[in-house]
Amino acid sequence: MSGAHYVTVTIRHRSWNQGGRISVWGFKPLSEVPRVKLSIENVGKRYSGNVWALRRFSLELKPGVLGLLGPNGAGKTTLMNILATITRASEGTVTWNGVDVAKDPNALRAVLGYLPQDFGVYPNLSAQEFLEYLAAVKGLDATAARRRIDQLLNVVNLADVRGRPLGGFSGGMKQRVGIAQALLNDPRLLIVDEPTAGLDPEERVRFRNLLSDLSGERIVILSTHIVSDVEATATDIALISNGALVAHASPEDLLQRVDGRVWEWVIPSADLNAVKQVYRVSNTARRSDGVHVRVLSEEPPQGARPVAPTLEDAYLDALSVYRTGVAA
Amino acid sequence: MTSGRVLWHLVKADFLTRVRRTSFLVTLAFAVFLGYQVFAGNIVMQLDDYRGVYNSAWVGALMGVVTSTFLTLAGFYIVKGSILRDETTRVGQILAATPMSKSFYTVAKVLGNFAVLAAMVAVMGVAALAMQLVRAEDRTLHVWTLLSPLLLYALPAMAFVAALAVLFETLPLLRGGVGNVVWFFLWTGLMVLGVGQSVTHGGVVMHAGYFRDFSGMPTLMGQMRTTLLQVDPHFHNDFSLSVGSMKPHKQFLWTGVQWDGAQVAARLLWFVYALAGSLLAAVFFHRFDPARERFARKRNAAPERIAVVEFAAAKNLAQADPWTHRLTPLESSGAKNRFFALVAAELRVMLQGHRWWWYAIAGALFVACLAAPLSASRGGVILAAWIWPLLIWSQMGGREARYATGSLIFSAPHALDRQLPAAWVAGALVTLATGGGLLIRLLIAGDGRGVAGFLVAVCFIPSLALALGILTGGSKFFEALYTVWWYTGAAHHIRGLDFMGTVDASGTPVVYLGLTVVLLAVCWTRRRTQLAYA
Numbered sequence: 001m002s003g004a005h006y007v008t009v010t011i012r013h014r015s016w017n018q019g020g021r022i023s024v025w026g027f028k029p030l031s032e033v034p035r036v037k038l039s040i041e042n043v044g045k046r047y048s049g050n051v052w053a054l055r056r057f058s059l060e061l062k063p064g065v066l067g068l069l070g071p072n073g074a075g076k077t078t079l080m081n082i083l084a085t086i087t088r089a090s091e092g093t094v095t096w097n098g099v100d101v102a103k104d105p106n107a108l109r110a111v112l113g114y115l116p117q118d119f120g121v122y123p124n125l126s127a128q129e130f131l132e133y134l135a136a137v138k139g140l141d142a143t144a145a146r147r148r149i150d151q152l153l154n155v156v157n158l159a160d161v162r163g164r165p166l167g168g169f170s171g172g173m174k175q176r177v178g179i180a181q182a183l184l185n186d187p188r189l190l191i192v193d194e195p196t197a198g199l200d201p202e203e204r205v206r207f208r209n210l211l212s213d214l215s216g217e218r219i220v221i222l223s224t225h226i227v228s229d230v231e232a233t234a235t236d237i238a239l240i241s242n243g244a245l246v247a248h249a250s251p252e253d254l255l256q257r258v259d260g261r262v263w264e265w266v267i268p269s270a271d272l273n274a275v276k277q278v279y280r281v282s283n284t285a286r287r288s289d290g291v292h293v294r295v296l297s298e299e300p301p302q303g304a305r306p307v308a309p310t311l312e313d314a315y316l317d318a319l320s321v322y323r324t325g326v327a328a
Numbered sequence: 329m330t331s332g333r334v335l336w337h338l339v340k341a342d343f344l345t346r347v348r349r350t351s352f353l354v355t356l357a358f359a360v361f362l363g364y365q366v367f368a369g370n371i372v373m374q375l376d377d378y379r380g381v382y383n384s385a386w387v388g389a390l391m392g393v394v395t396s397t398f399l400t401l402a403g404f405y406i407v408k409g410s411i412l413r414d415e416t417t418r419v420g421q422i423l424a425a426t427p428m429s430k431s432f433y434t435v436a437k438v439l440g441n442f443a444v445l446a447a448m449v450a451v452m453g454v455a456a457l458a459m460q461l462v463r464a465e466d467r468t469l470h471v472w473t474l475l476s477p478l479l480l481y482a483l484p485a486m487a488f489v490a491a492l493a494v495l496f497e498t499l500p501l502l503r504g505g506v507g508n509v510v511w512f513f514l515w516t517g518l519m520v521l522g523v524g525q526s527v528t529h530g531g532v533v534m535h536a537g538y539f540r541d542f543s544g545m546p547t548l549m550g551q552m553r554t555t556l557l558q559v560d561p562h563f564h565n566d567f568s569l570s571v572g573s574m575k576p577h578k579q580f581l582w583t584g585v586q587w588d589g590a591q592v593a594a595r596l597l598w599f600v601y602a603l604a605g606s607l608l609a610a611v612f613f614h615r616f617d618p619a620r621e622r623f624a625r626k627r628n629a630a631p632e633r634i635a636v637v638e639f640a641a642a643k644n645l646a647q648a649d650p651w652t653h654r655l656t657p658l659e660s661s662g663a664k665n666r667f668f669a670l671v672a673a674e675l676r677v678m679l680q681g682h683r684w685w686w687y688a689i690a691g692a693l694f695v696a697c698l699a700a701p702l703s704a705s706r707g708g709v710i711l712a713a714w715i716w717p718l719l720i721w722s723q724m725g726g727r728e729a730r731y732a733t734g735s736l737i738f739s740a741p742h743a744l745d746r747q748l749p750a751a752w753v754a755g756a757l758v759t760l761a762t763g764g765g766l767l768i769r770l771l772i773a774g775d776g777r778g779v780a781g782f783l784v785a786v787c788f789i790p791s792l793a794l795a796l797g798i799l800t801g802g803s804k805f806f807e808a809l810y811t812v813w814w815y816t817g818a819a820h821h822i823r824g825l826d827f828m829g830t831v832d833a834s835g836t837p838v839v840y841l842g843l844t845v846v847l848l849a850v851c852w853t854r855r856r857t858q859l860a861y862a
Binding site (some may be wrong): 081082084085086087088105106109110112114116118119120121122123124125129132133134136137138139140141142144147148151152155165178181183185186 | 666727
């Protein structure tokens with residue numbers, strides 16, 4: 001690999017993804033890319049009424065995709081807002097490569113790409129104009145920004161409609177504009193909050209692949225409650241509930257925890273309620289031969305067969321352990 | 329559920345949504361402030377050099393008239409926006425999917441507006457009571473005499489305002505900033521219409537005049553004049569409701585409004601007008617149809633076309649091989665201080681969506697400033713040139729909140745020390761460009777004082793817009809305040825209020841330079857608190 005060319009070829013293989021594939025992306029040579037580290041130490045956020053959305057949250061992140069999973073109201077968006085320098089933490093510190101973000105927020109903002117859960121656009125601007133505006137706000141060079149915007153509009157499949165006012169865009173199209181703006185400055189830290197909301201299945205798959213490819217030498221934080229998104233892209237997973245970190249592990253480790261405790265069997269429809277009373281049901285599917293029930297249990301239900309756990313099983317189990325102190 | 333219950337819950341939800349916001353407290357604070365100004369004698373009703381003894385009749389009449397004049401002007405701006413709120417919160421789409429009729433909705437919105445305005449009237453009622461007791465010129469309390477002007481002058485006027493606010497929101501042309509400007513002139517017209525009627529009849533108001541009397545003031549004037557003429561036959565027939573320190577030196581006893589059937593009917597008729605306005609609003613109400621809402625009506629955005637675009641994009645998606653697209657890394661991802669590029673970007677956002685005719689008229693005003701005689705250019709044409717960009721200035725500072733782009737912009741580096749100044753410079757450039765014809769004339773004439781006044785105005789106007797935008801998160805307050813200020817101060821060349829310095833005698837550039845500095849400090853401070861980390 002020559003230092004003069006900004007192209008590397010990466011070959012990736014993931015057991016839970018779409019299999020092996022080759023992707024070609026323009027990344028800087030590894031020698032030129034500084035290693036990045038994001039540290040979150042005892043961070044808490046208190047809202048009025050003494051409500052803590054986040055409490056004593058600590059995490060250290062290195063390049064890769066962190067999937068941030070948790071139920072509604074767990075504190076994911078609050079954490080995202082703190083990391084994106086939108087909200088100030090009530091306690092604790094966030095450091096970027098050793099620099100305290102509270103003291104020098106611009107050190108982080110300069111390398112930050114942020115896709116909020118809810119964001120707006122200027123309806124009378126076109127996608128091209130809106131991205132040009134945000135490129136200027138981010139301080140990008142005009143020529144480089146124009147080239148980058150061209151590429152990004154192709155990546156998010158909006159090149160054909162780049163000149164149309166954003167006011168006429170559908171929700172999914174606006175979301176793709178949001179994805180493009182997050183990537184404008186070639187960020188070292190990419191924070192995406194519910195990024196696949198509003199995307200159709202094909203676009204969702206594309207976005208997952210995009211995230212996987214981007215993660216090379218940067219930190220990507222993906223917050224979602226869609227487990228399959230995390231399953232497809234994350235190299236690490238953080239489970240969060242009630243503002244606290246429940247677990248931080250690799251997908252393999254989390255899967256390992258429920259290995260041998262996931263069962264599936266077929267029952268008549270009439271028995272479903274009774275089964276739900278006894279077991280933690282992680283999935284049901286009605287088929288011609290009855291209801292296929294998937295449960296988490298230490299002991300195998302009568303007639304059940306063991307199945308390979310999914311991340312959804314691991315997620316439900318970890319939350320169950322956190323809430324009740326016992327595994328499902 | 330009966331219609332009455334549905335209506336009750338709609339109005340209740342609307343009212344609670346408003347009263348639980350800080351802005352409602354500000355609204356009530358404004359009513360309290362106004363009440364205090366009356367109490368302190370800063371708002372005075374006088375006939376020649378007379379005022380009434382502060383008994384229930386005079387205090388009630390004074391509060392009633394102040395409410396039906398000043399508070400109706402402000403009240404419109406306060407309550408306008410309830411349909412827009414349902415639109416932006418998307419509650420409207422949920423309501424639109426219910427069997428509720430359009431007229432039902434608009435009537436409910438008018439009632440919600442009216443409830444807020446009535447709360448302000450109630451504050452003025454309490455202020456009236458306090459004023460009579462504290463002033464203590466006559467402590468005998470006549471409740472009906474005290475409160476009837478508020479109930480029969482102020483409340484019907486407020487009902488009409490509540491309906492107009494909803495009607496304006498349903499009319500595409502008037503729902504935005506244009507409507508805010510139009511309301512000021514419409515309000516002026518309503519005032520003048522009533523007063524004119526009174527003058528025409530030589531101080532005696534005919535019954536027919538009641539029906540045009542929006543504020544109740546002309547009717548009141550007629551009755552007070554009749555009373556005062558019995559006390560002082562030399563009374564010159566001057567009546568004024570003024571803000572300032574002019575104190576009348578004489579007193580007379582006034583016993584209150586003589587309500588007759590026609591007069592009461594005329595006042596209640598404003599409720600009928602309000603109902604008519606509500607129903608008219610229903611005709612234009614878009615029922616949250618996305619194709620007819622605010623943004624979808626723009627050019628090139630017909631729904632059929634969007635569907636085609638979406639389909640085309642989906643088709644491309646299926647055909648495209650996304651992995652062949654390459655993202656070339658940026659030479660450096662660090663943020664640079666490209667201030668002028670940012671100013672240009674802010675300028676572009678500021679001018680977004682304006683059609684060719686907007687620029688044509690701005691250009692014509694520039695030329696008119698240049699071609700007209702200097703006195704006419706400075707004293708007249710510049711007024712037009714600097715009301716024309718009102719809706720551009722009014723977007724400043726509040727755009728991020730209005731379009732929910734704050735999280736994108738405030739997470740960028742140096743939002744405080746680059747983006748904010750860039751937005752201000754862009755606003756100043758718009759001001760400079762639209763009034764530039766006058767600047768050239770002043771420079772040619774070597775009028776240093778005029779140039780100074782012009783440049784201060786170029787700095788002051790965007791500072792005011794930016795500060796109010798940042799403070800309120802919207803455009804309405806600036807649109808209302810600027811229009812009133814422009815009309816009362818600049819257009820009438822009132823010294824101290826003439827921020828444009830339209831004539832030497834009225835210009836006070838040093839004062840406005842100081843005010844500009846204060847406003848910029850407010851911008852900086854407030855934006856700093858909006859950012860988690862400045």
